[in-house]
Amino acid sequence: MELSTELYTHPSGAFTFYPPVGWEIKDSDIDVLVYEPETGITFYVAVTNFGLPLDAASYEAYVNATETYYYTSMEGYEQLDYGVGTAKDVYVVEKTYLYDGKTQYAKSIYNQFGQVNFVFEVIGQDSIVKENPEYLALFDKFFEKLEVAADAVLTRPVYELTWKFVGPDNSMTIDVPVGWTYSLDDRTTYSDAVMESLTSPDGAALIENISVVDGNTYTMGNAGEMALFLLNERYSNGGGDVRVSNIQTLSDGSEYWTWKSTKGGYSGVTNFELRNGGTQVLLLSFVSYDSTLEIYAPLFDRVFGTYTIP
Numbered sequence: 001m002e003l004s005t006e007l008y009t010h011p012s013g014a015f016t017f018y019p020p021v022g023w024e025i026k027d028s029d030i031d032v033l034v035y036e037p038e039t040g041i042t043f044y045v046a047v048t049n050f051g052l053p054l055d056a057a058s059y060e061a062y063v064n065a066t067e068t069y070y071y072t073s074m075e076g077y078e079q080l081d082y083g084v085g086t087a088k089d090v091y092v093v094e095k096t097y098l099y100d101g102k103t104q105y106a107k108s109i110y111n112q113f114g115q116v117n118f119v120f121e122v123i124g125q126d127s128i129v130k131e132n133p134e135y136l137a138l139f140d141k142f143f144e145k146l147e148v149a150a151d152a153v154l155t156r157p158v159y160e161l162t163w164k165f166v167g168p169d170n171s172m173t174i175d176v177p178v179g180w181t182y183s184l185d186d187r188t189t190y191s192d193a194v195m196e197s198l199t200s201p202d203g204a205a206l207i208e209n210i211s212v213v214d215g216n217t218y219t220m221g222n223a224g225e226m227a228l229f230l231l232n233e234r235y236s237n238g239g240g241d242v243r244v245s246n247i248q249t250l251s252d253g254s255e256y257w258t259w260k261s262t263k264g265g266y267s268g269v270t271n272f273e274l275r276n277g278g279t280q281v282l283l284l285s286f287v288s289y290d291s292t293l294e295i296y297a298p299l300f301d302r303v304f305g306t307y308t309i310p
Contacts, residue, residue: 001138003145008032013152014047015118018145020138030160034142041124041135043142048117048179051158051295054201062117062179062201063091063110069163069178071095071106085109096126105129107136109143113150120146158299159200162306168194168211171275171282175306176207177299205288205296207303208234212281218274220255223281227272231259235287239263252309260290267293269300271307 003018008025010016010032019025019034020043026033031046054062071077076098085092089112096105103126111118122129122139129135159177166173176198185195192214199206210230218226231242239261246258254273260266268287275282284307286300 001134003138003141010045012047012156013149014116015045015146015148017045017142017147019043020142030156039124039128041128042122043139044119044121044123045146046119046161047153047156048119048161049153049156049158050112050115050117050201052202052292053115054112058202059089059110059112060091061181061203063093065181065201066110066119066179067093067095067108068182071097074098076103085111089113103127107139113148116150116153118148118150157302158295162303165196165198165209166310167196167209167282170310171211171280172209172284173306173308173310174207174284174303176303180207200296202292204292205286205299207300208283208285208287210281210283210285212283213279215279217278218281219278220253220274223272223274223278224255226281227257227270227283230283231268231270231285232261235264235266235268236261237264265290269304271304 002021004021005018007016008019011027012029020036023034023036031044033042033044035042074097078096080094080096082093084090091110092107094107096103098104104123105126106121106123109120120143122136124135159179161178162175163178164173165176180198180200183197183199187194189195192212194211195208197206197208212226228242232240236242241263242259242261244257244259248256250256252273254271257270259268259270266287267290268285270283270285272281272283274280286304288296
């Protein structure tokens with residue numbers, strides 16, 4: 001197994017490499033798959049613009065959330081190794097999991113360069129990798145010769161890699177960022193509310209979906225009162241000073257609010273609507289610290305643009 005002498009340059013200009021001889025290449029604006037057709041062994045490279053450099057704890061949160069989405073939830077998942085690499089801002093994670101009834105092996109290398117992340121992976125059927133150690137040797141050679149140009153990623157949208165989030169009872173879907181930490185509050189904080197949140201690795205922004213079914217039937221007017229109550233409860237730091245600066249009524253009858261809490265230090269947008277004859281209230285909020293709103297506001301617009309009702 002050898003690397004080609006022909007250099008591949010990713011369309012973004014963010015990295016170059018020499019692919020293995022005879023392997024296929026499939027790329028997009030932010031990633032590339034290089035794979036051997038006969039075995040399916042794959043080398044993968046992807047880039048992410050964080051919008052700002054992440055500190056050590058935030059970067060670890062990003063790595064863990066990414067691993068959770070792609071691998072940890074897989075059937076038969078087993079972590080073989082997890083650790084910080086020899087260089088700064090590097091994590092190496094090895095694991096196995098089941099896919100189509102077969103055990104798969106994956107090794108992921110995460111590397112942050114300023115506000116840009118690169119992930120380099122080798123993925124394939126575990127038995128093939130174990131029986132043919134030259135694949136890992138080839139990946140090491142591939143990785144050693146790969147060159148990155150992080151500045152080329154700075155013009156990309158922040159957290160461009162996404163996954164499809166499905167709300168309670170298939171009530172809605174949106175495409176949310178990979179690497180944000182998911183949490184579920186199922187009627188714990190509020191007995192009649194299911195709350196699902198995705199928090200940015202730095203903890204400065206979140207996407208929150210709340211479904212309220214409490215036995216009452218709501219109009220948009222009193223649903224708006226509930227929305228304002230919840231925003232004050234959660235984002236005004238006890239100040240009760242959430243101020244709505246703009247209200248738009250959308251074509252589906254829902255309302256889209258732009259708001260701010262000076263005491264809480266948060267700004268956000270919230271879309272709320274009624275379902276099932278007014279017996280269910282849905283609130284979808286995008287919230288950021290004021291200090292990071294410039295970074296996250298375009299992301300919020302992009303995510304909300306993917307909102308669909310199945």
